[in-house]
Amino acid sequence: MRILGLSFGRKMKNCEIMVKSALMEAEKAGADVAFIRMIDMDIKTCTGCGGCGRSLDSGGNGRCIIKDDLPYVDEEFLKADAIIVAAPVYALGPSGQLKQMADRMGPSHDLAFLTKANEQRIADGKTGDQLVDPRNFKQRYAGLISVGGASTRNWTSFGLPIMHILCFPSHIKVIDQIDAYNMGGIAHPLLDEQLMARVARMGRNIAQACGKPHSEVPFMGDEKGTCPVCNCDLLTVRGSTTVECPICGIYGQLSVEGDKVQVTFSEAEQKRSRLNYDGKLEHYVEIKGFGAIAGPKIKAAGDALNDKIKTFENYRELKFHRELKL
Numbered sequence: 001m002r003i004l005g006l007s008f009g010r011k012m013k014n015c016e017i018m019v020k021s022a023l024m025e026a027e028k029a030g031a032d033v034a035f036i037r038m039i040d041m042d043i044k045t046c047t048g049c050g051g052c053g054r055s056l057d058s059g060g061n062g063r064c065i066i067k068d069d070l071p072y073v074d075e076e077f078l079k080a081d082a083i084i085v086a087a088p089v090y091a092l093g094p095s096g097q098l099k100q101m102a103d104r105m106g107p108s109h110d111l112a113f114l115t116k117a118n119e120q121r122i123a124d125g126k127t128g129d130q131l132v133d134p135r136n137f138k139q140r141y142a143g144l145i146s147v148g149g150a151s152t153r154n155w156t157s158f159g160l161p162i163m164h165i166l167c168f169p170s171h172i173k174v175i176d177q178i179d180a181y182n183m184g185g186i187a188h189p190l191l192d193e194q195l196m197a198r199v200a201r202m203g204r205n206i207a208q209a210c211g212k213p214h215s216e217v218p219f220m221g222d223e224k225g226t227c228p229v230c231n232c233d234l235l236t237v238r239g240s241t242t243v244e245c246p247i248c249g250i251y252g253q254l255s256v257e258g259d260k261v262q263v264t265f266s267e268a269e270q271k272r273s274r275l276n277y278d279g280k281l282e283h284y285v286e287i288k289g290f291g292a293i294a295g296p297k298i299k300a301a302g303d304a305l306n307d308k309i310k311t312f313e314n315y316r317e318l319k320f321h322r323e324l325k326l
């Protein structure tokens, strides 16, 4: 069992100490562990070229064409049976590098895209290395630690929820999560025995889960969330009692009794969460269907659309000359 620890925080500061501490505990439980300090990695922004999806559809490995350190991290990601990730909260959510990485690991790591590509290859008689890398289909696990400086959780609102986007496309099941806020008040994680014990428990939880099927490993976090699938507490409310979990993309029914609020998500809705295969497949079918809708629309619009588009070209664009700093 191999567990990869990723810290998006500063060298030897809060995130790194907590991830390493969880890894140390996992190592005691028999895991082979490795750690990557993400701020040492060059992870560029996704340019939206769509090359990953096209590569996957045409027999390739779907890897991003941008030349930076993502392939190195990705290889470690694939080798791992589980990941333990800590990210600092910057401006209410995880630091931007985590989102950059998640964007770059979208379609090429999405279980529905990978499954459909592999099915097609099998149908085409492909074998061995021509198939999708089987490590993509391992049932993997994650423990997430969101680390915030502020003394109240309302300054870390999007920390854990957004960290889920690093996991759900690859079908990595989050079985433990810690909202480690108040680091400013705690001063140093090693001064908080309770926090360190909690982080160590995450290490044990993750080690125990490795190698088991998802169906056998329950969520082991301290608090079950409002959403029973992602265990996060965010809700989108649009003026009715039908509310939505923004992480899972599923609908629930909200009811209020006194000062207690309850949100119920039906079994069918839970199944179609994008954390589950059904939700990913739903989105895959939706995206694949766009070609048949958009292509004819663009064709029918013809030159009139092209002429309209031209009026936007170079419109009031500032010219930045990097060398001259002008």
Ligand SMILES: Cc1cc2nc3c(=O)[nH]c(=O)nc-3n(C[C@H](O)[C@H](O)[C@H](O)COP(=O)(O)O)c2cc1C
Pocket: 008, 009, 010, 011, 013, 014, 015, 016, 087, 088, 089, 090, 091, 092, 093, 147, 148, 149, 150, 151, 155, 156, 181, 182, 183
């Ligand atoms: C640019 C910036 C923005 C921050 N925004 C928040 C915030 O919105 N909420 C919060 O609780 N902490 C915030 N913090 C504090 C960090 O989350 C905190 O210092 C954390 O421990 C950093 O992780 P590290 O020690 O592993 O680097 C911010 C820090 C920086 C540098």
